[in-house]
Amino acid sequence: MRIKRLKIENIRSYKELDLSFQDGVTVVSGVNGSGKSSLLEACFTCLFGSKTLDKDFVISDIIRKGATKASITLEFEQNGHDYSVEQFFRNDPEKGRASNTGAILRRDSEILFDQPTRTYDAIRSLLSMDEEAYRNCVYIRQGEIDVLINSKPKDRQKMIDDLLQLGKLEEYRERASSARIGVGRHQKDTERRIREVDAAVRAIEDSNPAERLAELRTLSGNLEREIFSLNEKRDRALSLKEETLKKIAEFRELAARKTSVQSQVKELAEKKDRAYLQIGSAEKSIISARNAREGILDRIRETRSGHGFEDGDLEVILSGIESGERSLRDRMSGISKNRAVLEKEQSNLAESLAENRKQLGELERSVSQGKEKLAGLQSEAEAARARIVQLEEKRSSVIANLEPLGLTVEKLDNIEEIFDLVTDQQKNLHGKEKELTVKLSEIQERMKRSGDLLSKGKCPTCMQDLKGSCIEESTAADSQKAKELQAEMAALKKKQESLDSKLGRVREARTYRNDMETAGREIKSLEDTIKGLEKVGTEYRSMIADYDKRKEDLSSRRSLIEESSGGLQGRIQVLKQELEASEKEHATSMKLIEAARKVRMDLLESDRIRADISQTEERISGLREMISIFDSQIAEKQESLREIDSRSGGFDIDKLQSLLRDYEEAFGVISSEIERLHKERESVSKQAGMLENELRRLEEQKATLGRLNNRVEYLNAIYADAEELEAMYMRIRSQLRSNNIGALDTFINEIFAFMYTNNAYSHVRLDADYNLTVFEKDGTSLEPRLLSGGERALFNLVLRCAIYRLLSLGVAGRQAGLPPLIMDEPTVFLDRGHVNQLIKLIDMMRDIGVGQILVVSHDESLIDSADHVFTVEKDPVTNSSSITAK
Ligand SMILES: Nc1ncnc2c1ncn2[C@@H]1O[C@H](COP(=O)(O)OP(=O)(O)OP(=O)(O)O)[C@@H](O)[C@H]1O
Numbered sequence: 023m024r025i026k027r028l029k030i031e032n033i034r035s036y037k038e039l040d041l042s043f044q045d046g047v048t049v050v051s052g053v054n055g056s057g058k059s060s061l062l063e064a065c066f067t068c069l070f071g072s073k074t075l076d077k078d079f080v081i082s083d084i085i086r087k088g089a090t091k092a093s094i095t096l097e098f099e100q101n102g103h104d105y106s107v108e109q110f111f112r113n114d115p116e117k118g119r120a121s122n123t124g125a126i127l128r129r130d131s132e133i134l135f136d137q138p139t140r141t142y143d144a145i146r147s148l149l150s151m152d153e154e155a156y157r158n159c160v161y162i163r164q165g166e167i168d169v170l171i172n173s174k175p176k177d178r179q180k181m182i183d184d185l186l187q188l189g190k191l192e193e194y195r196e197r198a199s200s201a202r203i204g205v206g207r208h209q210k211d212t213e214r215r216i217r218e219v220d221a222a223v224r225a226i227e228d229s230n231p232a233e234r235l236a237e238l239r240t241l242s243g244n245l246e247r248e249i250f251s252l253n254e255k256r257d258r259a260l261s262l263k264e265e266t267l268k269k270i271a272e273f274r275e276l277a278a279r280k281t282s283v284q285s286q287v288k289e290l291a292e293k294k295d296r297a298y299l300q301i302g303s304a305e306k307s308i309i310s311a312r313n314a315r316e317g318i319l320d321r322i323r324e325t326r327s328g329h330g331f332e333d334g335d336l337e338v339i340l341s342g343i344e345s346g347e348r349s350l351r352d353r354m355s356g357i358s359k360n361r362a363v364l365e366k367e368q369s370n371l372a373e374s375l376a377e378n379r380k381q382l383g384e385l386e387r388s389v390s391q392g393k394e395k396l397a398g399l400q401s402e403a404e405a406a407r408a409r410i411v412q413l414e415e416k417r418s419s420v421i422a423n424l425e426p427l428g429l430t431v432e433k434l435d436n437i438e439e440i441f442d443l444v445t446d447q448q449k450n451l452h453g454k455e456k457e458l459t460v461k462l463s464e465i466q467e468r469m470k471r472s473g474d475l476l477s478k479g480k481c482p483t484c485m486q487d488l489k490g491s492c493i494e495e496s497t498a499a500d501s502q503k504a505k506e507l508q509a510e511m512a513a514l515k516k517k518q519e520s521l522d523s524k525l526g527r528v529r530e531a532r533t534y535r536n537d538m539e540t541a542g543r544e545i546k547s548l549e550d551t552i553k554g555l556e557k558v559g560t561e562y563r564s565m566i567a568d569y570d571k572r573k574e575d576l577s578s579r580r581s582l583i584e585e586s587s588g589g590l591q592g593r594i595q596v597l598k599q600e601l602e603a604s605e606k607e608h609a610t611s612m613k614l615i616e617a618a619r620k621v622r623m624d625l626l627e628s629d630r631i632r633a634d635i636s637q638t639e640e641r642i643s644g645l646r647e648m649i650s651i652f653d654s655q656i657a658e659k660q661e662s663l664r665e666i667d668s669r670s671g672g673f674d675i676d677k678l679q680s681l682l683r684d685y686e687e688a689f690g691v692i693s694s695e696i697e698r699l700h701k702e703r704e705s706v707s708k709q710a711g712m713l714e715n716e717l718r719r720l721e722e723q724k725a726t727l728g729r730l731n732n733r734v735e736y737l738n739a740i741y742a743d744a745e746e747l748e749a750m751y752m753r754i755r756s757q758l759r760s761n762n763i764g765a766l767d768t769f770i771n772e773i774f775a776f777m778y779t780n781n782a783y784s785h786v787r788l789d790a791d792y793n794l795t796v797f798e799k800d801g802t803s804l805e806p807r808l809l810s811g812g813e814r815a816l817f818n819l820v821l822r823c824a825i826y827r828l829l830s831l832g833v834a835g836r837q838a839g840l841p842p843l844i845m846d847e848p849t850v851f852l853d854r855g856h857v858n859q860l861i862k863l864i865d866m867m868r869d870i871g872v873g874q875i876l877v878v879s880h881d882e883s884l885i886d887s888a889d890h891v892f893t894v895e896k897d898p899v900t901n902s903s904s905i906t907a908k
C-alpha cells in the first residue's frame with residue numbers, strides 16, 4: 023500500500039489541506055499543537071471511518087470547530103490499482119448531532135462502494151486488516167508505544183494471526199464446525215421423525231383395517247340385494263296405480279263426451295227452429311211482392327191507353343218518337359241560328375248608326391269652336407290696329423316736342439355722345455371749383471392767424487415788435503389774392519348753371535328718343551301679330567268648309583243604314599213565328615217520350631220483382647232441405663248418447679278411487695324403506711372408503727420410513743466429513759503458526775541485537791502461546807511489563823519491525839501490499855544512542871521493502887536523515903494548520 027495524496031476540509035486544526043506523499047522516509051515536524059498528529063489521524067479516519075474513534079471521542083470532535091461540513095480524501099496505490107477513499111461528515115451543533123454522512127471507495131476512478139459500512143468492509147478486506155490491527159502494527163499513536171508489549175498473549179495472538187492471514191484458517195475451521203453442528207441437528211431431527219412414522223405405521227396395522235374392509239363389503243352386498251327386491255315391489259304398486267288412474271280417466275272422458283253430444287243436439291234443435299222462422303218470413307215477402315207487381319202492370323196498361331200505344335213493341339214505338347223529336351230539334355236550332363245572324367247584322371247597323379251620330383256631333387262641335395276662334399282672332403287684330411294708330415300719334419307728338427329743345431329727329435341718333443360730352447364738361451368745372459375752394463380757405467386761414475398776431479403787437483417768442491414787419495406786408499398781398507379767387511369762383515358758378523340746364527335738355531331728349539324707339543318696336547310687332555292672325559283665320563275658314571262637306575256625307579250614309587235596318591226587322595219577325603210553331607210541336611213529342619220511358623221503367627221493375635219472387639222460393643226449398651239434414655243429425659247424436667250410456671254403466675268410480683288410495687299408500691311405504699336402505703348403504707361405503715384411505719396412508723408411511731433411513735445414513739457420512747475438515751484446519755493453523763512463531767522469534771532476536779546498545783539482556787523469546795519473555799545475561803527471565811519505559815518502547819519497535827519483516831517474506835500473498843510504517847514521536851523515551859539506532863532501523867525497514875515510512879518527530883538527527891520533511895505550522899490568527907514540504 024502506498025499513500026499518494028491526502029485532501030482535508032475542516033478536520034481538527036485544518037481548514038483545508040492538499041498534500042502529496044512520496045516514497046521513502048518522511049519526517050513531519052513542527053511545534054506542539056501545530057497539527058502533526060491531526061495529519062496522521064486524518065489518514066487513519068479516512069481509511070476506517072468512525073471506527074477509529076476512541077471511547078472518549080465522538081465525531082463532532084474531529085470536525086473543525088465552527089464548521090458544519092467536513093471531508094477527507096485519501097488516494098493510495100494497492101496491487102497495481104489506484105484507490106481513493108472519501109469520507110464525508112456533517113455537524114449540527116444546535117441539535118448536538120454529528121455524523122459520517124457518506125463514504126465512497128473508488129478503484130481506478132470507478133466507484134466501487136458509496137456507503138460507509140460497505141466501504142469499511144471493502145477497505146478491511148483490501149488491506150487485510152481492521153482498524154485495530156492498523157493501529158497496533160501500522161500506525162503507533164503517540165503514547166501507545168507499548169500496547170503490543172503489554173497486551174494479553176491471546177490478543178497478541180489474534181492480532182498477529184490476523185496480520186499473517188491465519189485468521190482465515192480459523193474462519194474456515196469455524197465454518198466446518200458449524201456445518202458439522204448443523205448436520206448433527208439434522209441427524210437428530212431425522213431420527214425423531216423415523217420414530218414417529220414407525221409408531222404411526224404400527225398403530226394403523228394394529229387396528230386390522232383389511233379385515234374390517236372385507237366385513238363392510240359383505241354388508242354392502244346384502245343391502246344391495248334387499249334394495250333390488252324392494253324396487254321390484256315398488257314398480258308393481260306403481261303399475262297398479264297407473265292402471266286405476268287410466269280407468270278413472272276413461273270414465274271421466276265418457277262423461278265429458280256425453281255432455282258435449284247433448285249440447286250439440288240442443289244446438290241442432292235451435293238451428294231447426296231458426297230455419298222454420300226464416301221460411302215463414304220468406305213466404306210473407308213473396309205475397310207482398312206479387313201484389314206490388316199487379317199494381318205496376320195496371321199502371322203500364324193505363325199509360326199506354328192514355329198515350330195511344332196500347333199495342334205494339336214499346337222499343338220500336340219509342341225509337342220512332344225519338345227520331346221525330348231529334349229532327350224537330352235540328353230544325354229549331356237552324357232557325358235560331360239564322361235569327362241570330364240577322365240580329366247580329368241589325369246590331370251592327372245600329373252601332374254604325376250610333377258611330378255616325380257621334381261623328382256628326384263631333385264635327386258640329388269643331389265647326390262652332392272654329393267659328394268662335396275665328397271671331398276672337400278678328401277682334402285681336404282689331405285691337406292691334408287701334409294700338410298702332412295710338413303709337414303713331416305719340417310719335418308725332420315727340421317730334422313736335424323736339425323743336426323747342428333745338429333738336430331734330432336726325433340729331434336724336436347722336437344724343438348719347440352729346441350727353442357724354444356735357445357730363446365731362448361738368449366734371450371738369452367741379453374739379454376747378456374744388457381747387458379754388460382749397461386755395462381760398464388756405465389764404466383765409468393765414469389771414470386770420472396774422473390778424474391775431476398783429477392785434478397782440480409783439481412776437482410771443484422773440485418779443486420783437488410786429489409793426490412794419492414782413493408779416494404786415496404779406497397779409498395785404500393775401501387779401502388781394504383772396505379777392506381775385508372769389509371773382510374767379512363766381513364766373514365758374516355761372517358757367518356751371520348753364521351747363522346744368524343744357525344737361526336737363528339732353529336728358530329730356532334721351533327719354534323722347536327712348537319713347538320713339540319703343541313705339542316703333544311695338545308697331546312692328548303688332549303688324550307681325552296681325553299678319554299671323556290673318557293667316558290662322560284663313561286656315562280656320564277652310565277647315566270649317568271641310569267640316570260642312572263631311573257633315574253632308576254622314577247624313578246621306580245615315581239614311582242608307584236606316585233603310586236596310588227596316589228590312590232586317592221584317593225578316594227577323596218571320597223567323598220568330600216559325601220558331602214558336604216548332605217549339606209547340608217539340609213539347610208534344612217530348613211528353614210522349616216521357617210516357618214511353620216511364621212504361622219501360624215499370625216493365626223493368628215488374629221483371630225484377632218476378633225474379634225476386636222465384637229467388638225467395640228457391641231459398642225456402644233450401645231451408646226445407648236443411649231442416650231434414652238437421653233431423654237426421656239429431657237422430658245420429660241420440661244414437662251415440664245411448665251408446666255412451668251403455669258403456670259408462672260398467673264403471674264403479676267410488677271403488678276405483680278407494681283402490682287408487684290403497685296403491686298410493688303402499689308405494690309411499692316401500693319408497694321410504696328403499697330410501698332408508700340407500701342411506702345405510704352410503705354410510706357403509708363411506709366407511710369402506712375411509713378404510714381404503716387408511717391403507718393407502720400406511721403404504722405411504724412405509725415409503726417415508728425407507729427414505730428417512732437413507733437420509734440418516736447420508737447425514738452420518740457428512741457429519742464424519744465435517745469433523746475431519748475441522749480437525750484438518752486446526753492442524754494446518756497450528757502448524758503454520760508454529761512456523762511463523764519460529765520465524766518471528768528469530769527476527770525479534772536479530773533486530774533486538776541490532777537495536778539494543780546496552781548490555782543487560784541476552785535475548786528474547788516468543789513461545790507457541792505468544793508469550794513474550796526477556797532474558798538477562800545470567801539467564802534470568804523477565805516479563806516485558808516489568809521493563810523500563812524506554813525499554814518497553816524499544817521492545818515495541820523491535821516487535822513491530824519483526825512483524826514487518828515476516829510480512830515482507832510474503833505470508834499469504836501479503837507482500838505486494840506491505841503497508842507504510844507510521845510512528846508518532848517514537849523517540850520520546852529513547853536516549854541518544856537508541857535514537858541513532860532507530861535511524862538505522864528505519865533505513866533497514868526501507869531496505870526490506872517498506873515503501874513509505876512516516877515519522878512525527880522533533881529530533882534534529884531524524885530530520886536530517888529523512889528523504890522528505892513536512893513542516894507543520896498553525897496560524898495563530900486563523901487557528902488553521904498548514905504544511906510545507908521540503
Ligand atoms: N475539532 C477541532 N477543531 C479545531 N481545532 C482542533 C480540534 N481538535 C483539535 N484541535 C486543535 O488542533 C491542534 C493540533 O493538534 P495536534 O494533536 O495535531 O498537534 P501536534 O502538532 O500533534 O502537537 P504535539 O507536538 O503537541 O503533539 C491543537 O492545537 C488543537 O487545539
Ligand SMILES: [Zn+2]
Pocket residue numbers: 481483484485486
Ligand atoms: Zn421772432
